[in-house]
Amino acid sequence: MVRKEITIKDVARLAECSPTTVSRVINNSEHPVSKDTAEKVEAAIKRLNFSPNRIAQGLKNDKSNIIGVIVHDICDSYFAQMIKGMEEFISEHEYIVNIYNTSRDVDKELHAVNMLKANRADAVVFAAGALMDKRYEREMYNVVEQLKSQGTILLGVTPHPFAIKNISLANQKAAEMITDYAIENGHQKIAFISGPQNLYTSYLRKQGVIKSLENHSLQFKQELLFEGDFTFEGGRKAALSLLNKIDQITAVVAANDATALGLIWELNNQGVKVPAEISVLGIDDLPEAKYSYPPLTTISLPIYNLGTNIGEYLLAQLNEEYDINIKPVEPKLLTRDSLKNIE
Amino acid sequence: MVRKEITIKDVARLAECSPTTVSRVINNSEHPVSKDTAEKVEAAIKRLNFSPNRIAQGLKNDKSNIIGVIVHDICDSYFAQMIKGMEEFISEHEYIVNIYNTSRDVDKELHAVNMLKANRADAVVFAAGALMDKRYEREMYNVVEQLKSQGTILLGVTPHPFAIKNISLANQKAAEMITDYAIENGHQKIAFISGPQNLYTSYLRKQGVIKSLENHSLQFKQELLFEGDFTFEGGRKAALSLLNKIDQITAVVAANDATALGLIWELNNQGVKVPAEISVLGIDDLPEAKYSYPPLTTISLPIYNLGTNIGEYLLAQLNEEYDINIKPVEPKLLTRDSLKNIE
DNA sequence: TTGTATGCGTTATCAA
DNA sequence: TTGATAACGCATACAA
Numbered sequence: 001m002v003r004k005e006i007t008i009k010d011v012a013r014l015a016e017c018s019p020t021t022v023s024r025v026i027n028n029s030e031h032p033v034s035k036d037t038a039e040k041v042e043a044a045i046k047r048l049n050f051s052p053n054r055i056a057q058g059l060k061n062d063k064s065n066i067i068g069v070i071v072h073d074i075c076d077s078y079f080a081q082m083i084k085g086m087e088e089f090i091s092e093h094e095y096i097v098n099i100y101n102t103s104r105d106v107d108k109e110l111h112a113v114n115m116l117k118a119n120r121a122d123a124v125v126f127a128a129g130a131l132m133d134k135r136y137e138r139e140m141y142n143v144v145e146q147l148k149s150q151g152t153i154l155l156g157v158t159p160h161p162f163a164i165k166n167i168s169l170a171n172q173k174a175a176e177m178i179t180d181y182a183i184e185n186g187h188q189k190i191a192f193i194s195g196p197q198n199l200y201t202s203y204l205r206k207q208g209v210i211k212s213l214e215n216h217s218l219q220f221k222q223e224l225l226f227e228g229d230f231t232f233e234g235g236r237k238a239a240l241s242l243l244n245k246i247d248q249i250t251a252v253v254a255a256n257d258a259t260a261l262g263l264i265w266e267l268n269n270q271g272v273k274v275p276a277e278i279s280v281l282g283i284d285d286l287p288e289a290k291y292s293y294p295p296l297t298t299i300s301l302p303i304y305n306l307g308t309n310i311g312e313y314l315l316a317q318l319n320e321e322y323d324i325n326i327k328p329v330e331p332k333l334l335t336r337d338s339l340k341n342i343e
Numbered sequence: 344m345v346r347k348e349i350t351i352k353d354v355a356r357l358a359e360c361s362p363t364t365v366s367r368v369i370n371n372s373e374h375p376v377s378k379d380t381a382e383k384v385e386a387a388i389k390r391l392n393f394s395p396n397r398i399a400q401g402l403k404n405d406k407s408n409i410i411g412v413i414v415h416d417i418c419d420s421y422f423a424q425m426i427k428g429m430e431e432f433i434s435e436h437e438y439i440v441n442i443y444n445t446s447r448d449v450d451k452e453l454h455a456v457n458m459l460k461a462n463r464a465d466a467v468v469f470a471a472g473a474l475m476d477k478r479y480e481r482e483m484y485n486v487v488e489q490l491k492s493q494g495t496i497l498l499g500v501t502p503h504p505f506a507i508k509n510i511s512l513a514n515q516k517a518a519e520m521i522t523d524y525a526i527e528n529g530h531q532k533i534a535f536i537s538g539p540q541n542l543y544t545s546y547l548r549k550q551g552v553i554k555s556l557e558n559h560s561l562q563f564k565q566e567l568l569f570e571g572d573f574t575f576e577g578g579r580k581a582a583l584s585l586l587n588k589i590d591q592i593t594a595v596v597a598a599n600d601a602t603a604l605g606l607i608w609e610l611n612n613q614g615v616k617v618p619a620e621i622s623v624l625g626i627d628d629l630p631e632a633k634y635s636y637p638p639l640t641t642i643s644l645p646i647y648n649l650g651t652n653i654g655e656y657l658l659a660q661l662n663e664e665y666d667i668n669i670k671p672v673e674p675k676l677l678t679r680d681s682l683k684n685i686e
Numbered sequence: 687t688t689g690t691a692t693g694c695g696t697t698a699t700c701a702a
Numbered sequence: 703t704t705g706a707t708a709a710c711g712c713a714t715a716c717a718a
Contacts, residue, residue: 018705049489051461055407056695059710064398075423084417087444098439101430118394146392265634291608361689366713399711402694
């Protein structure tokens with residue numbers, strides 16, 4: 001297959017003018033163009049179905065129009081929603097949304113950043129939480145510095161161990177809020193299902209739980225800490241290992257909704273009544289959280305909105321409008337039916 | 344922020360050679376380069392953290408390295424899985440995966456294609472099913488022709504009303520299979536919850552149901568056709584409108600799993616026992632389908648694998664290896680517990 | 687084995 | 703109001 005690209009020159013030939021003039025018409029340039037030629041150019045453009053080569057424009061203007069987005073798992077609603085929110089805003093404004101799915105793998109994460117560097121991305125969003133890994137931190141730091149000196153705009157959702165603007169997602173606060181709620185409803189024997197070990201987000205959410213307990217003069221008990229991985233399956237497994245300590249527990253806070261949903265499912269499966277015998281709480285408010293049995297009490301983190309806010313912020317930055325801030329997104333308690341008041 | 348890009352020239356200066364030589368080293372060119380200079384170049388590259396500007400390379404080589412993917416809703420597991428599969432393959436090979444989320448909107452769909460044209464995408468995947476809309480068909484046809492003459496490789500998942508290679512996803516066959524299964528289990532009074540009206544995929548799945556019924560000398564009854572929209576919410580609504588005809592129905596085939604899951608949820612909610620009082624069947628095998636109450640009997644369409652197969656195919660095409668075919672992906676019946684044998 | 691000149695498609699600068 | 707020319711970063715044909 002032979003590429004036969006239509007260029008500004010073809011348009012110029014047809015409109016009987018110079019490429020320069022065509023360029024002026026295309027870009028609504030300040031530089032005056034007579035109405036007559038402008039019309040001829042427009043006609044030629046239409047006739048040839050010409051659209052200017054954005055790649056070439058980019059080369060000239062020192063812009064790639066690429067916005068990179070790094071996520072852990074696009075199949076996870078959390079990331080899917082964020083991407084959708086960003087995409088909504090960004091591709092409307094003629095930017096290319098370039099997704100990387102890293103499965104929390106250090107190499108893939110580095111590969112993504114290096115590609116983005118090679119493609120001279122205009123902006124990179126670290127939508128995925130930072131990995132807690134020495135090599136990741138070290139090598140990321142380097143590439144990020146290189147991206148910076150290229151002029152790439154960088155943005156992290158949740159804190160990252162390199163100097164870029166980070167949006168706090170209130171992870172810790174969310175975990176604190178949901179734990180507070182449990183305690184206010186008379187729960188003291190609270191288990192926690194963690195997220196993946198190597199993820200900073202996991203760490204923050206755990207800290208939130210600990211803080212809430214401390215604020216209420218309660219102690220975080222290591223034996224009531226179970227490991228999860230932010231997935232439904234992980235929640236199911238946690239439910240199983242939780243089973244033989246069930247008399248020591250009245251409520252379980254899961255590090256995220258996917259985990260909580262898995263918990264509820266497996267508890268039901270094992271004949272343990274939620275919330276009659278044990279309360280289950282989540283964080284995120286996934287779309288499916290309201291359809292579990294019972295509907296999940298959780299903290300809403302409006303991720304889709306976060307996505308659009310990020311998009312808005314990036315565009316402002318890219319247009320060099322400086323004093324713009326990212327609109328914050330507030331966690332909100334959603335009381336449904338998976339918690340029982342036991343006071 | 345000033346962009347200060349490191350270029351091949353900087354490397355040349357540091358390595359005390361010409362840019363041409365640097366280019367040869369970068370590209371492992373056939374053209375001989377002395378070991379000595381090669382090493383100097385490598386050293387300079389490392390020292391400057393240089394990576395060649397892929398955009399500029401693309402301009403020169405007539406490649407954008409962009410692969411566009413058009414989906415309806417990235418939050419829908421179906422699309423998320425397909426993208427994940429493709430991404431796995433594609434970004435590993437230094438391509439840019441450029442996602443467009445169109446929400447089945449004709450304008451957004453056209454916008455996406457036009458952007459992809461302007462960016463001289465190397466390939467475009469129409470992962471989203473075609474819309475049944477006159478303007479869509481007409482304007483899409485035009486842009487697609489223009490993409491073709493630009494040399495863009497085009498691929499559609501499920502048939503599209505313009506001349507591109509389409510991978511059949513066995514939509515019709517899947518619907519036929521699941522309906523066959525219901526009939527084989529003694530069901531004759533079968534309702535169908537459709538997908539969105541304007542979607543060709545919906546049409547195909549409906550045809551599959553009709554064909555199965557006809558093959559068994561049964562009639563498709565218009566009054567047992569309910570409208571859905573491929574979403575959980577749509578399934579819930581369908582359940583409600585289905586309620587007053589429930590004595591005329593023993594099984595419901597939903598156009599997809601999301602719908603089936605919504606159906607089951609709302610039926611449970613209304614106190615209708617699945618499958619004791621009514622059987623519910625889906626198509627897709629979403630990850631969550633095995634966690635409904637009862638677990639959903641459905642047809643698996645291994646979408647993630649389809650994604651990787653598409654990726655593999657595209658790369659072969661882009662490398663001009665011609666006689667490659669897309670590995671087909673076979674629908675498979677997954678019998679779980681949402682159907683009752685009533686023979 | 688190395689380097690110079692040219693061009694990819696576009697736009698900014700300058701001159702007319 | 704228009705256009706010729708150079709340049710963005712890179713790779714290739716050609717010359718040395």
